[in-house]
Amino acid sequence: MRRAEEEVAEVTARHAAILDRLREGDGKAENSLLNEIHLSFNRDSEKGDLKRRRCDDIEEELEVDEIVPDSSFSDLFGPLKEEVLEVCGQLRALVDHIRQQEKNSLTSLETLSSSSSTSSHSFTHFKVGMLMELVKELRGLILALLRGRGVRSDSLSLEAEVHHLREALEALQIDLQAKLHDIQRQESLVRSLQQQLEICRVKEEGLQEQIQVLQSDLEDTHLSKDQLIRKAWDVRDQAVARKNKAEIELAKARIESLQVNSQLLEAVQQKVELSQQLEQWQVDMQSLLDEQLKEKLRSQELARRKPSTPSVESNQSQGGSTRTARFLRLLRRRSRDDS
Structure with a gap:
């Protein structure tokens, strides 16, 4: 018990x-x-x-x-x-x-x-x-x-861990975006620096040319005084020759420009004259056509009033031939004036 x-x-x-x-x-x-x-x-x-x-x-x-x-x-x-x-x-x-x-x-x-x-x-x-x-x-x-x-506790811990991982992933994505922006900014900075580098290279080339000129001048300083004077005269003569040549070319260019201007003025004047002659010719042609039309109408009116005779017809044919010859002479004269 x-x-x-x-x-x-x-x-x-x-x-x-x-x-x-x-x-x-x-x-x-x-x-x-x-x-x-x-x-x-x-x-x-x-x-x-x-x-x-x-x-x-x-x-x-x-x-x-x-x-x-x-x-x-x-x-x-x-x-x-x-x-x-x-x-x-x-x-x-x-x-x-x-x-x-x-x-x-x-x-x-x-x-x-x-x-x-x-x-x-x-x-x-x-x-x-x-x-x-x-x-x-x-x-x-x-x-x-x-x-x-x-x-259940494991599932809750896993959910909490997943939540923390998501937050970490979002933070990493934000950091990645920031780094990408930084990279883009750095790339733009690199491009600007490359452009500045190219400019510096061009300046360097110009400076090298100046250095070469200065070196040649420095070498020339070792020459004698007469040689320097002779070289200066040569440089002056070359400069004067270039100046004279430039003045001559400038004068030629002025003369050519004046000739061209005169030719242009002549061409404009000829164009004006031709336009006037053309207007006058058009007026003459219009008047000639009006006269021909009037004569034709007059002849038709006369033909209606009187019977036609051979003499009248011959006169009319001679009058028409004379008018035609007159018109041709007028055209030839106008063509000679235009030429």
């Missing part, structure tokens, strides 16, 4: 410790509690045979007590049996509540003790191994619950 009391006290203490740790534990506490449950499960499995033997001994003692009743022993066994049955009922209520909690997806663990204390489960018969089965079932449910919490 003392062994049974010790086992019941041990199970009750474990039950209370597990509830306290479940109330207080966070992720690390759950992991340590899970490890401890595994260790205790291994120890319990190692001690299973010993407990079964103890349970067999208890059962034999119970059978002996039923055969040989004792008043003092029955007084001690009655409350112990009630306590064992109450513990079994509480364990069964706890198991049912955890299963219901898994079905309803509840996360509160503070209601476990109250629900187990106010549970309506009761046992009237006690078998050997019943308490161990309840403890194993409770241990399995607690392990499953802790694993689920571990998975």
Whole structure:
């Protein structure tokens, strides 16, 4: 009986410790509690045979007590049996509540003790191994619950890590854009520097030419005074010759420009005269055509009034030929004047 009391006290203490740790534990506490449950499960499995033997001994003692009743022993066994049955009922209520909690997806663990204390489960018969089965079932449910919490905590940690990675990626993208802008600015600066370098090269070439001229002048300074004077005269003569040549070319150009201007004026005057002659010729042609038309109309009118005679017709033909000859002479004169 003392062994049974010790086992019941041990199970009750474990039950209370597990509830306290479940109330207080966070992720690390759950992991340590899970490890401890595994260790205790291994120890319990190692001690299973010993407990079964103890349970067999208890059962034999119970059978002996039923055969040989004792008043003092029955007084001690009655409350112990009630306590064992109450513990079994509480364990069964706890198991049912955890299963219901898994079905309803509840996360509160503070209601476990109250629900187990106010549970309506009761046992009237006690078998050997019943308490161990309840403890194993409770241990399995607690392990499953802790694993689920571990998975949820892992998923939350993964989500947090993904969020941090996204923030880091956005920061890297911003940095990349800034670096690209910097690169573009540096490229524009390099292009401007290259242009300045080209300008400097051109200036350098000009300076080199000036240096060469100065070097030649420096070499000339070593000559004698007469040679320098002679060279200066030569330079002056060359300059004067170039000046005279330029003045002559300028005078020729002026003369040519004057000739061109006079030719242009003559051409303009000829054009004006030709336009006037053309207008006069058009007027003459118009007057000639008007005269011919009038004569034709007059001849037609006369032909209507009088019968035509051969003499009249010959006169008319001679008048037409004279008019035609006159018109041709006028055209030839105009053409000679134009030429």
